[in-house]
Amino acid sequence: MFTPVPSSHPQVFNAKTAELLSHHQVEINQSFPKEGWVEEDPKEILQSVYECMERTCEKLTQLNIDISNIKAIGVTNQRETTLVWDKETGEPLYNAIVWLDLRTQSTVERLINKTPGRNKNHLKHKTGLPISTYFSAVKLRWLMDNVDEVAEAVLTHRAMFGTVDSWLIWKSGSLSGIPISGCLGDQSAALVGQMCFQEGQAKNTYGTGCFLLRNTGAKPVMSDHGLITTVAYKLGRDKPACYALEGSVAIAGAVVRWLKDNLGIIQTSTELEKLAASVGTSYGCYFVPAFSGLYAPYWEPSARGIICGLTQFTNKSHLAFAALEAVCFQTREILDAMNQDSGIPLTQLQVDGGMTSNRLLMQLQADILCIPVVKPSMPETTALGAAMAAGAAEGVSVWSLCPEDLSEVTSEKFEPQINPEESEFRYARWKKAVQRAMNWETTEPISNGNGETSIFSSVPLGFYILGSMLMLIGAKYIAGQWRFSVDVLTVHERRTCTLYEHG
Incomplete structure (x- = not known):
């Protein structure tokens, strides 16, 4: 079952067979102090990791596996979730600001207003990123400007800043003598776990959001179509860094939680597939879940969610179908941009993440992309990628990443079942709905026409x-x-x- 909530989830793998031996999961509470704000308690994150590791080791013991056989630990995490702590006391100075938090929208607009031509891509040639609420730098700027404890710690050189992985490693170090030898952002870890080591290979992870990465090899490729350029991985001190083009969708699995918690049309996430399958169509209803603005390829924080095409015949089943289609349409937008940037269309898409257990979603994805979708039998490739990186590290060397040594992975393939014309028609209607969702919110003050507040x-x-x-x-x-x-x-x-x- 897929539950679109953040959690700590240690998993133990066999380095020779990639078999999952033991795991345990603890959900992490999120708080929403204001509209658009999303926070997590750093101490709760840390405690959940300790609890999960203890329970995972207990399960290993029950399987008669000696925990001394654990050779290394890999860490993977939400990449843009940001926190600051005091290096002298070790105490967090504020809650972790979650990646899809929108409080920095005014900061982003202020920064964009300072660029020539109000260009959100002004720094992209240096960072590979647009100026967006998504990324950690503007979150740090907000913390420095709005949290006195952070500002004081920065002035006195006591502030430590990082994403969740850096916080966990700084607090934990070597756990019971077992080295932390691998550290990858969640989407980079999934790319490794899917064994996308060749240039041109791509994967899409369906979690709270949706993230499509395409390996571009040792050379970073700057996107002209709304994607970001990112470091995919560096697997060894003497190994070259590999880069990727990435498209990020803010709301994928989170829409399931919204339908359950906010609208109450389902009681569990598994009900969504049954509800949508009962009608097999959205009946012309289109859903743009821009709850946190739109990420790639638009990078438009002022967009907001919209449901259009409603008639008196529309019911909750059609809305459920439209919600699943929305995830697929957003992936299609990213794939189109990726194909334009690379010049070589992708012929199949490898997928992973909790939402891939929804077979209707996977079939819809193949239909809308007009290419096969390939799902591995073990969907948690993010954790597998972190384990592979840790096991392959210098001084550990219990996991070979040579192609000939990698285990065969069983998978299921979903072939397109509708004609391309129907796919294009539905996609065009979706694009029309996206335009309706644009420019709903702004934090900019009224201007006198000269760029000054009046x-x-x-x-x-x-x-x-x-x-x-x-x-x-x-x-x-x-x-x-x-x-x-x-x-x-x-x-x-x-x-x-x-x-x-x-x-």
Whole structure:
């Protein structure tokens, strides 16, 4: 079963067979202090890791496996979830700001306004990234500007900043003498776990969000179509770094949680597939789940979620189908951009992540992409990739990454079952819905046209309201309907003045 919530989830693999031997999972609570804000407690994250490791080792003992046989530990994590801690006390100075948090939208808009031509890609040639709420740097900027403890720690050189992996490693070090020898961001780990070591190979991970990476080899490729350039992995001190093109979708599995917790149309995530399959169509309903804006290829934080194409016949089953289609359409947008950047269309897509247990979703994905979708029998390739990196590290060397030594992976292939014309028609309608979702929110103040905030922007409206009130008073006076009183206005005039006072 797929549950789209954050968690700690240690898994133990056999280095020779890649078999999963033991695992345990503990969910991590998220808090939402304000609209668009998403936080996690760093201490809870750390405690959940310790608890999971203890339970995982207990299960190994029950299987008569000696925990002394564990040779190395690999860490993988949400990459942009950001926190700052005091290096002297070891205490976090604020909650971890989660990757899809939107509080930095005003920071992003302010930075973009300072670039020539208000270009969000102004730094892309240096970083590979657009200026976006998604990435950690603007989260750090917000923390420095808004949290006194962080600002003070920065000034006194006590602040440590990083993503969750750096926090865990800094706090844990070597666990019971077992070295932490591998560390990969979750999507890079999935690329390794899918064994996409050749240039041109790609995988898509379906979790809370959706992340498609394509290996571009030892040379970084800058995207002209809304993708980001990222380091895929570096597996060894003397090995070259490999790069990837990446497309990120903010809301994939999270839409399942929204349908369950916010709308209440399902009780468990597994119900979604049955509900959608019961109708087999969205009946012309299209759902753009831009709850946190839109990521690749638009990078538009002002977008918001929209459901369109509703009729009196639309019911919750059609909405469930539209939600699954939305995940597939967003992946299609990224794949199209990736094909344009590389010049070589992808002929099949390797997939992983919890949502891949939804067979209807996988079939829809193949139909909308018009290429086969290949799912490995073991969907948790992210953890596998971290284990492979740790086992292959210098000084550990219990896991060979040579292609001839890698274990054969059994998989299931989903072939397209609709004609390309139907796929293109549905995709075009989706693109139309996306345009409707754009430019809903902004934190920018009213401008006087010169790029400066103006308190006089409401003066014409004020003159209009005042003039209207005077004309009304004059008209009533002339008509003999106005009665002066030493007391107060009648209820009617009081209401009239109130109406005009508030516009």
